[in-house]
């Protein structure tokens with residue numbers, strides 16, 4: 184059986200060989216019947232013959248359109264080269280071959296397309312959440328565009344679909360679709376895809392679908408900004424504190440730290456959104472503000488936190504306004520203040536001798552509307568919290584001008600020549616008063632100061648008759664008393680003639696003993712032991 188099959192094959196080969204040697208005239212077009220070419224490329228149509236020694240070729244386009252290519256004739260074949268292929272190249276090409284008298288022809292249909300590149304996606308310059316975002320997809324050099332379909336997708340969701348079925352296209356075109364939508368935070372990082380399809384039935388080319396994707400970079404924020412304080416908003420002095428500014432922003436926000444009412448920039452260690460205070464001091468208490476800015480949108484947001492550093496009372500003060508020494512009747516305010524350290528209790532007490540009175544303060548302030556001598560004394564402010572206690576005190580002095588003045592003239596306002604006159608003056612003042620006696624209508628201004636509160640005039644003469652002004656004064660006021668002295672006839676008993684004395688004794692009654700001011704003049708007068716008023720007064724002049 185095998186032997187028989189072998190013999191049959193042998194016979195077949197012989198027949199084929201005979202056929203070849205006596206080959207008939209044949210032709211073919213390559214590619215056969217149909218060619219698909221892209222605009223811009225090169226297309227070669229080959230018209231090949233067998234069984235003809237000297238074939239004659241001719242090429243023709245249907246409807247006698249120009250060939251749009253170059254013909255190269257070879258011995259047994261001819262080529263039509265279209266370089267480049269254009270939109271007009273779409274036609275049916277006919278190759279006719281003459282061999283001796285025998286004529287054969289075949290045609291090939293050339294189909295043209297253009298779909299050379301992937302779509303190009305563009306978006307609006309800056310994509311900001313809450314604003315309209317526009318996505319533009321461009322398909323360059325497409326033909327025939329009436330077969331084009333463009334899809335815009337966000338992830339798997341189709342945003343927009345467009346076809347150009349009605350278009351009449353004679354050349355390559357750039358087709359564009361644009362789609363606008365309101366950008367949300369969720370869109371950030373999502374993929375936008377532009378799919379372009381050039382669907383032509385029975386046309387064989389690749390690719391028929393091209394796509395390009397881009398990830399949305401949605402700028403947003405800053406938003407939901409807050410400060411996280413670690414270990415908490417309240418920390419013990421000496422402990423560490425870390426403030427972190429948390430915000431949502433794309434691109435990441437730039438952070439600026441500030442402290443409320445602090446002029447200088449914060450000295451603490453700042454690394455972008457973290458502010459570290461390694462050893463908190465009570466002065467680190469206060470409001471901290473972090474301001475964040477989105478570098479693309481320039482939008483800003485702020486967050487603030489109040490930090491309290493716990494410490495014993497600090498920066499305590501006790502002040503008296505206008506002064507710790509005031510005039511009777513003036514208003515005086517005593518203020519106790521301490522730095523903003525938590526839970527400081529302020530107690531103001533008045534201490535006179537063993538008597539302690541707690542005063543009712545308002546924000547550490549105590550006001551005496553009209554100061555009286557009884558208000559003078561020691562005021563003590565005590566600052567206390569659970570970390571410590573501290574006291575300050577101050578002495579308040581209430582000054583009183585001379586008052587309740589009584590003047591006693593001894594023996595009387597009417598005296599005889601050669602007698603002594605004593606004036607006793609009592610007053611109440613703080614500080615002690617000084618006293619000066621002036622004689623009115625004197626040729627020259629003559630002033631007689633008190634000697635230990637006493638004016639002593641010896642051996643008065645008629646010239647001493649007149650009106651005297653007794654000026655009682657201290658630094659906060661004065662009071663003037665008028666005294667009329669009349670010196671009449673001489674004493675009758677010559678034996679009893681003694682130096683006449685007018686003694687002014689003025690005692691200032693105050694809490695503090697009287698200190699009379701000795702002035703040069705008075706001392707001089709005293710040294711003389713006995714002198715006339717006129718003489719004493721002249722010394723002063």
Ligand SMILES: *[C@@H]1O[C@H](CO)[C@@H](O)[C@H](O)[C@H]1NC(C)=O
Pocket residue numbers: 213229231232233260
């Ligand atoms: C023409 O056809 C012959 C026989 O099939 C083949 O050997 C030859 O390569 C072809 N020539 C061209 C240019 O295609």
Ligand SMILES: *[C@@H]1O[C@H](CO)[C@@H](O)[C@H](O)[C@H]1NC(C)=O
Pocket residue numbers: 478479480481
């Ligand atoms: C943001 O501010 C910068 C600098 O001031 C400026 O150049 C930029 O144009 C601003 N951007 C916007 C979106 O306003």
